[in-house]
Amino acid sequence: MRLRSFGEQNIPVPVIGQGTWQMPESGKGRREAVDAIKAGIDLGMTHIDTAEMYGRAEEIVGEAIKGVDRSRLFIVSKVLPSNAGYTKTISCCERSLSRLGLDYLDCYLLHWRGGLPLSETLAAMEKLQADGKIRSFGVSNFDVEDLEEAMSCLSSGKLACNQVLYNLENRGIERRLIPMCQKNSIALVGYTPYGTVPGASSQAYKRLAAIARRHDATMRQVILAFLTRLDGTFTIPKAARLAHVVENANAGKLDLSEDDIQEIDELYPVPRRDVPLGMI
Numbered sequence: 001m002r003l004r005s006f007g008e009q010n011i012p013v014p015v016i017g018q019g020t021w022q023m024p025e026s027g028k029g030r031r032e033a034v035d036a037i038k039a040g041i042d043l044g045m046t047h048i049d050t051a052e053m054y055g056r057a058e059e060i061v062g063e064a065i066k067g068v069d070r071s072r073l074f075i076v077s078k079v080l081p082s083n084a085g086y087t088k089t090i091s092c093c094e095r096s097l098s099r100l101g102l103d104y105l106d107c108y109l110l111h112w113r114g115g116l117p118l119s120e121t122l123a124a125m126e127k128l129q130a131d132g133k134i135r136s137f138g139v140s141n142f143d144v145e146d147l148e149e150a151m152s153c154l155s156s157g158k159l160a161c162n163q164v165l166y167n168l169e170n171r172g173i174e175r176r177l178i179p180m181c182q183k184n185s186i187a188l189v190g191y192t193p194y195g196t197v198p199g200a201s202s203q204a205y206k207r208l209a210a211i212a213r214r215h216d217a218t219m220r221q222v223i224l225a226f227l228t229r230l231d232g233t234f235t236i237p238k239a240a241r242l243a244h245v246v247e248n249a250n251a252g253k254l255d256l257s258e259d260d261i262q263e264i265d266e267l268y269p270v271p272r273r274d275v276p277l278g279m280i
């Protein structure tokens, strides 16, 4: 698994992590999901993304990481915008920690901008960091202008991360947002990497499958390798099934050639003009 420096603190983090939205929450599905996350950790996907919004996901992650050496893990959670502001951000972080069974988070994000004053939420993040409850903090679903505003609100801290939609059909962020994050050492974590997987009869499928064959890999592994090819980028596919986790983790070994990248560029071009940031 390739590691990459996450934010200005230079924390080494695997480029492919594990998402946890819509994990099965009970019965056999839940047990399989816990085992899948554990297997992902063993395979190097120690970056785990969760959120207070994701139902019981924080508890599921808590169960999966029980007994794992804490220093190996990079655990990220998020506060809902409706729970943001100074006081609530701090209490929500404490509740997330308790559901996860942790003393600290590696990164804490504002899930999307929302209507509460950004300066208060970010002041709470700085306080949580100063108190050792989070190692770093950031935002999610912030386009260039919102990110600039967030950076201007900070007094002592530094944004470590912006988590945004990034998949083959949503490459608008390569125009301005990714360069801005790279310039400011802000990790760009792409979510919903499998938002676009072409249908088996399509031309795109045939060409992606041919690239995959050249590397003895799968098409999904090609997609994950493509989405993490740029400096400062990470991806967090969610998989509740063991076979999916294994396939995703093995994408961390795949290096695409310039020709492969050019071919994918032709299939899924970056838009020619700026487009609004997509969001799910």
Ligand code: NAP
Residues within 6 Å of the ligand: 018, 019, 020, 021, 022, 049, 050, 111, 140, 141, 163, 164, 190, 191, 192, 193, 194, 195, 220, 236, 237, 238, 239, 240, 241, 243, 244, 245, 247, 248, 280
């Ligand atoms: P995704 O990871 O692109 O896709 C998840 C789906 O793909 C699941 O149905 C999963 O199946 C399947 N899958 C995973 N690996 C596979 C494989 N190797 N082969 C075949 N199918 C596979 O979508 P996502 O969950 O929307 O995004 C990923 C994570 O990003 C989320 O879980 C969440 O942590 C984060 N996220 C953040 C935001 C935000 O606003 N910040 C928004 C959306 C998502 P199984 O589960 O059955 O294995």
